[in-house]
Amino acid sequence: MSFSSSTASGARRPGDALAAPSLRASVALIAGREITSRVRSKSFLISTAILLLFVVAGIVGSHLFSSSLGDTRVAAVGAAAELLDYAPGLEIESSTSAEAAERLVRDGDVEAAVVPLQDAEPGAPAFEVIALSDAPGALVQALSIAPDVRLLDPSPVDQGIGFIVAFAFGIIFFTAAITFGGTVAQSVVEEKQTRIVEILLTAVPAKALLAGKVIGSSVLALGQILLIAVAAGLSLMLTGQDVLLADLGPAAVWFLGFFAIGFVLLAAMFAASAALVSRLEDVGTVIQPVTWLVMLPYFLIIFFNDNEAVLTVMSYVPFSSPVGMPVRIFLEQAQWWEPLVALVLLAATAVVIVQLGARMYRNSLLRTGARVRLAEALRG
Template sequence: MSTDTSTDRTDRTDEPAWLLVTRREVVSRITDKSFLIGTALMVVMIVGFLGFTAWQDEKTDDVTLGATPDAVAMATAVKDGASAVDDKVRVAVVELDDDAAARAALREDDVDAWLHPAEDGDGWQLTSESSEQDSLTDVTEAVVRQQVLARNAADAGTSVDALEAGSSVTTSFLRGDAERAAVAEVVGFAFVFLFYFAALIFGMQLASSVIEEKQSRIVEIIAAAIPLRHLLAGKVLGNTALAVIQLLVYLVVGLVGMSFTSYKSYLPALSGPTAWFIGFFLAGFVALACLWAVAGSLASRTEDLQATSTPLTMLMLVMFFGGLSLDGRAQVIASFVPPVSAVVMPKRILAGGVEWWEPLVALGLLAAFAAVTVWVGEKLYRRALLQTGGRVSLRQAWSAAE
């Protein structure tokens, strides 16, 4: 009876039932204050992070280096050579009368550090009041090393270049470009985090809405009006659309903000990987969204969701930490294994060195996984949704009558 009624009512509508459900999901969420506030807060966080990065890029670290008479010449060399080592560090030299004056200057914060010969007579020592002066230490080490090498080379009748000949070490990757590695690591983390964040937040909300409809018995009224597969399709597509819209907002804000940092030269190289990430995100999210709907249909109360969603939560944690920690051969293999490939392959594309066919194969496998997940999930969803009286196991849902 319900099948005939739902068919008649669906035929009388101007558009498919799944489209009505999709529209309801999108409109109800996009006008929800918590959704808008959450999105705005994330945008503020992204802008704040990029703004801080841009500020750090432009920031000059002004440091004051104290020197007793036996170290004035070396301190002056540090001052003159600082910009060659780090153009963000500017050193000012303060001449001090003796060791006692240097210690007093440190205690009064008149100088950031005091340069003097080491007590054992071997090398130089940089003394600070109570904390390491990282930028000054790096500059001082580099300049002092260069000065001492030049002096020792002159004493030996040779040159620094001759002494250092053949000692340079460069890095390269069998796969990818070493120059892009740091940027790829940061952007790759952003990709993994955005996928995990969207799948978890929207997934939990999707599952909760399924439970609410089931617990209030509203779903029985909906089932009499439209096929349950249309209800599932509308929920999955609606949440997918919202997740993609939110993702695009974050990506646009991130890429525009990045243009104001020192990493703006990498923007052209990020356009391709970003497009691939959107494709992998779409396929991976559809698969997980369907599983979240199943988790909601297996529960009869909100309290049951933790139990029914535990396997899915564990899977997402594996994806998150796998996307962050895998490297080498393990990363290559994982980039073809759904659903982990949704976060691993875009990260590999970012690093470079990926053959043209690899993303296509990985995306095809992920799409096939999503299709199987949707097929299996649709059956479990329909068979578990109308069962009340307690939590439904996967075996009970699969063996239940249509």
């Protein structure tokens, strides 16, 4: 028996069915489509550029503002110059007499002057501060007698810096989750409303469609976070804040890891929730519970960033651990094993949520009209 050359070589004959793409190829195809469509969007590019400029401007601007303040120039007479020689935040200029020091204050050459009192009584202040309208706080503090302080449990990080770091991590995660999660939800409903999803499901399975959307959005969100991290790191280096960059580095690396897994969890919830409705007008209603799951932990961490007990609990809750645990790492409150345990809990929760989200997505995707009840979507 002889075969034609085309048949023997395995070429497809007219009428043969096209082979269905594998699950991996389908997921890669959908993810690539999501990434390409977003990257080509002018709104995405403009918003990313504005966000990067905001981060760089915030770091550089705060450094320039703090540098412009400088030390307070103070004229000192006699023993006052020796007393204030090593006081922080003060630039001391010696003066020959009280009259000369007062003249410097009136001319605006110094902000204040410190002169000794000739007839000071025992136990009374031995110096007098001369200023035009008000005395500089740094000078008054340097002349004040402060008690010795002994801290039983000193914090390794300044509370003000801790609040800024908690706020920064929180706002980055919150903004990325709401922005990209909302995009995923809107995409799902648009495909249902225009019936494009019916065409897509003839080529790829529903789980591949969901996985592609989640992975594509996660890649975009993580890429944007990496750009922010690089921009912030370069800004800190250029402004000479290497110490803060070194302290922030480990926490930032852990934040990227937690963010990657945490966003997959949230993106699956946004997509599954959006599949319950068929109109864009109803998107806000169905994704509101997911939005609250992002907002509540964010506000708790911001308001209780100095409460170690609350911060410890929030660092293990899956919906808040992407922010809570990196903040604890920066504050040096976490043991070496705690981030690993929190990351495992987050990953396990993400697996469960993605499985439930896939069931809801698959059971609701082709149902148009009235909103699908949650119980029906889970039951199928």
